[in-house]
Amino acid sequence: MNSKVGGREEDVSSGLSRKASSPHLLLTSRTEGEILQSINLKSFTINEIRTATRNFRPDSMVGEGGFGSVFKGWIDEHTLAPTKPGTGFVIAVKRLNQESSQGHIEWLTEINYLGQLRHPNLVKLVGYCLEDDYRILVYEFVTKGSLDNHLFRRASYFQPLSWKIRMKIALDSAKGLAFLHSDEVEVIYRDFKTSNILIDSDYNAKLSDFGMAKDGPEGGKSHVSTRVMGTPGYAAPEYLA
DSSP states (O other): OEEEEOSSOOOOOOTHHHHTTOOOOOOOSSOGGGSOTTOOOEEOOHHHHHHHTTTTOGGGEEEEETTEEEEEEEEOTTTOOBOOTTSSEEEEEEEEOSSOOTTHHHHHHHHHHHTTOOOTTBOOEEEEEEETTEEEEEEEOOTTOBHHHHHHOOOTTSOOOOHHHHHHHHHHHHHHHHHHHSTTTOEEOOOOSGGGEEEOTTOOEEEOOOTTOEEOOOTTOSEEEEOOOSOTTTSOHHHHO
């Protein structure tokens, strides 16, 4: 699947709405009504999120970046209600920075894609929270973190990966990408890199971070027009040319 650079701002509305027979929605303003009706996700309240993460306690934080912070939490596997720490289903709660509106379109894109796509090699999005100024995503907790950490960090926690495991991770990642590029899905991922490949306890790889995803070509077309996006060094050379 090819992606061609165009000279205009891209339309970030999700064509998944068309595939799911839902209204065509532009992801521009800040209302929950923009989230596709066809998604199968839980809408958490901020109180539920606070309970699940012990009120965003510092010792619950497992990651931090320009987008915001990630906290570890627990919910009931069946009801998805918050549970006591150490019990139930472990979740990763990504809380976007409240000070800035940057990332809201990516936040919506993530919900509208991962809310409909299911594959063993894609991270599972459990739900979201949009309340007051909070914009939160709730994922399954992937225990071994990103491939980037295992390849490039020198901390004692990250043990060197054997070549057998590296090949497994590469194959799993390719399976996830092939699923996105299949005729049934037709999604251009646009941010395929080691920090977006998560590894579970059995070294199964899962693609994450769909904020830059875009619908692939439709109606027999061979390409779509898009701005250059992604991370330098990881984007395909023909895409940047």
